[in-house]
Amino acid sequence: MAQTDSAPVQARIAQTIASDIAASPAQVTAAIGLLDGGATVPFVARYRKEATGGLDDTQLRTLSDRLGYLREMEARRETILNSIREQGKLTDDLARAIARAESKATLEDIYLPFKPKRRTKAMIARENGLEPLLRAIQDDRSAAPEALAEGYLTEAVPTVKDALNGARDILTEELSENADLLGKLREFMRAEAMIAARVVPGKEEAGAKFSDYFDHREKWASIPGHRALAILRAAKEEVVTMEIAPDPETGEPRAIATIAATLDTEAGRPGDLWLRDVARWAWRVKFSVSLYVDLLGELRQRAHDEAIKVFARNLHDLLLAAPAGPRATLGLDPGIRTGVKAAVVDATGKLLETATLYPFQPKMDLRGAEAKIIDMVKRHGVELIAIGNGTASRETERMVADTLKLLPPGVRAPTKVVVSEAGASVYSASELAAREFPDLDVSLRGAVSIARRLQDPLAELVKIEPQSIGVGQYQHDVDQRRLSQALDAVVEDAVNAVGVDLNMASAPLLAQVAGLGPALAQAIVAHRDAHGAFPSRRALMEVAGLGPKAFEQCAGFLRIREGEEPLDASSVHPEAYAVARKIVQSCGRDIREIMGQPAALKGLRAEEFVTGEFGLPTIRDIFAELEKPGRDPRPSFKTAQFTDGVEDIKDLKPGMSLEGTVTNVAAFGAFVDIGVHQDGLVHVSQLADRFVKDPHEVVKAGDVVRVRVTEVDIPRKRIGLSMRKQSEGGASPQGQNPRQGKPGPQGPRGKGPGKGSGKAPAKDSGNGALGAALRDAMNRR
Known part of the structure; x- marks a missing residue:
């Protein structure tokens, strides 16, 4: 992202973001400089702690998102200032109000009176000379507005009613462009508005899955995102109608009173009565509609944010799930009529054998399926059996359990694990799968994916579009661009947190490494295929198109086992190798003897190795890596033991x-x-x-x-x-x-059915689950 902000704007943005992420403006300014300079979030979080004061990847992601929003807002602020200035209407007070605006909504409220607009009823009324009538009513509240209106009748305004309606249109427009009033009403609605849903007559049966919302009402401010998304979907499918409004008996009169207060009305005088009627009219035809749109947008945004956050967290957990490790694995993609697809991969994920088994109807070749599984287990030394959790999963699991009991003495029974197959079919039909297995039937590719995702969930799941992994709620209803950005960030952070084996990783996995991308990842794989394994990280510089900047960003996240340089197996960045060797020399032993031996570093103080280039955070990270080089942050592998006899x-x-x-x-x-x-x-x-x-x-x-x-x-x-x-x-x-x-x-927790709920509280038996x-x-x- 390019930085073009002026110094005051930069300071304002840094201060705002600092408040958002619980950091100092100096930390934010440093991070912005690095990101603007082309650094990636994982690189900054891991290798530039001194510069940012230790901002983590979560803070940096929030910073990056907020930075984009705030820069857009600053650009809009400047556009509005210039527009009003060109109109010759920019006053000092107006300029200060624009400068103080803290959101795009507030900016647009201020800009409303100056915004070029299409011909309105108020414009027509002004052209017909009715603005002086409005001012006369406002100035002389004791006079009857009808009497005042008689002096403004013309051919274009033939009746008193037409004249008063014109004055009303002018005042309504003025009220709707009053930024302070808009702000007060918006805050009032945020606090008091209720969201209500009612079934469309005749849609009860077709929309049965939305039955909870056939007569539903709760506070807009506290409705959970998943319920908001459910109502939004039901409204979109025209099962329910939706309303966002204050209570008609208590809230609406308060909103109208807020508008009337702007007009400084008092009781009794004819002009005041007319002005209060205008306030009611303005609420009904202008404010209630525009604020409904505003709050609907805010509700959708809030619900989307929550849904995306849930999806992102679930994806993060799934990507960083415990890997079963490099063990020969049999993957089974269950099926009834079309058979159970089987694929054996070796410890490195290389495909060894495929088969299709038919243990169920209509073929019922149970003996053939059992014999084939036993044969594959024996010949390939299978240690794990991964069973997809789709249709016929439990039947397949039971069949496997019975088959393993038939293994001959001396053959160790593999561990069977039910694996989520979400996205496996997407991968099977992808271009990537076609390039990887051009001669393999699409249906069998899914079994390969199921086997590999048990060995290493992260390495396999990065081959699938995150949206297809299926760990979100209402994922198809949310902003797909924002969802994609959030999930891509999760994948990038997960991959770089674990690290990648440079000499074994696939192109899709390499593409997620900081500083790389699809093109450079393909270039690395092509170079590896042509010249063999990389002997060191430095050898990456020989890859076509991979320059110093990309190397700086990616090198620390790539691992080389048993290479020329022992530190290449760790997350120590090449730029810090010299200080790492200095630490090792202080022990008087060879680096290979030191790495992985925490006791060898006892007695050394990290503070002794701080330099002008490398501060204490980096030195401590180097100590941690020397103690446990290339450590995997993922948990140990564990499987659930399902209860025998419980299959349905x-x-x-x-x-x-x-x-x-x-x-x-x-x-x-x-x-x-x-x-x-x-x-x-x-x-x-x-x-x-x-x-x-x-x-x-x-x-x-x-x-x-x-x-x-x-x-x-x-x-x-x-x-x-x-x-x-x-x-x-x-x-x-x-x-x-x-x-x-x-x-x-x-209220938000509820003590009873409540007045006006429209139905008795839903009955939850037992524990209410x-x-x-x-x-x-x-x-x-």
Whole structure:
């Protein structure tokens, strides 16, 4: 991003961002300079801590996003100033107001009276000479407006009513362009507005999945994002009508009073009565409509932000899930009629063999499937079996479990793991998969992907568009550009946090390394194919098109095992090799003996090695790398042990204790795979024996957890689960409603049905894990 801001503007932007990310303006200014200079967020976060004061990648991502918004706002501020100046209407007070504006909305409110506009009713009224009538009414409140209007009748204004309507149009426009009034009304609406949804008559059956919103009402300010998105989708599908407005009995009169106060009206006089009528008219035809649009936009933005944040966090957890490691793996893509697709890959992910098994209807070749699995396990030394979690997953898992019991003595049974196959079909049909396996049937490529994503989720999932991985809520309803940007940032941060093996990584994985991209990644792979493995990081400079800047950005995130330079296996950047060797020399031992031996560095103080170029944060990072070179931040591999005999939702009974894997985390709870066809929902109120505001405080995608079945709804295929320690359902943790923030008019948590709710509170039996929240959850995509 190019920096063109003036010094005062730079200072204002730095101060604003510093407040947003809990940093100092100096830190923000330094980070902006680095990003403007072409540095990437992962590089700045890892290797420029001295310059930024240790800003982490999350702060830097927020900084980058806010920087774009604020620069756009500053450009708009300058455009508005120039426009008003050219009109000859820029006063000192107006200039100060524009300078103080802290949002684009406020800027646009100020600009409204000066904004070029199409011909309006107020313009026509002014052309017909009715502005003096308005001023006469305002100046002489004791006079009857009808009497004053008689003096302004013309051929263009034939009646008193026409004259007064014209004066009303002028005043309404003036009120609607009053920035202070707009600000007050907008704040009033943000605090008081209710969002209401009502079913469109005749759409009850077609829109049954939105039944919770057929007669729904709650505060605009506190509605959770997932419910807002559900209502927005229902409105888009014309199942419900939606309204955002204050309470008509209490809120609307206050809004009108706010408008009337601007006109300084008093009770009793004819002119005041007319002005208050105009205030009511302005609210009804102007403000209520424009503020509905404003609040709808803010609601959509807020809900999108929340949904994108949930998707990004889930994707981060999935990408950084524990890798099973370099072990021979059999991947199974389950299917009934079309068969179970099988693929064996070796420890490096190289495809060894494929097959299609038909253990189910219509062929029912169970013996043939068992024999083939046993043969592949024995011949290839298979240690892991990855089973996709799609259709026929549980049947396939049971078949595999029975097959492993038939292994001959002396053959170690592989560990079977159910793996999310989200996005596998997208990869199978992609150009990348076609280049990688040009002679392999599309259906078999999915089995390869399933096997590899168990070995290393990160390396395999980067080959798939993040949106196709399917760990979001209402992901297709949100701003796709913003979603893509957020998810791309998550992938980049995850890849660089783990590091990449330069001599084994695929082009898609290399493309996510800081400073690289698809073109340079392909060039690196082409060079590797032509010249063999890279002996050192420095050898990267021989790759066509990879210059000093790209090398600076990427080198620290690339690993070379058993290369010429021991430090190439660590995250120590080549620019700091000299200081790393100085540290090693202080130990009087060879660097290869030091690396990975924390005791060897005891007695050394990081402060002793600080230089003008490298500060204490970098020195400490070097110490950490020498102690554990190339350490992987991901957790150790662990699998859930599903309960024997539980294969279908019909096998579940309330009170059962099961182990499962968290597949998705949403604002309202977590979805857990417990070994049946449907994931169960642990509602946020059931995640812990305490109040939980954010489910991510307790669980993340990929976690193996112990849950208890609380409810089973077989007709709707819904399962309620709990992670609370109580053996029996009871009251929710203190202060927490089981439906977690599903408020009616009575408030955000709710104490009863509330006046005007339109229906009795929804009944949640047991621990309340089903009900409205569960329907929300199951409709989340």
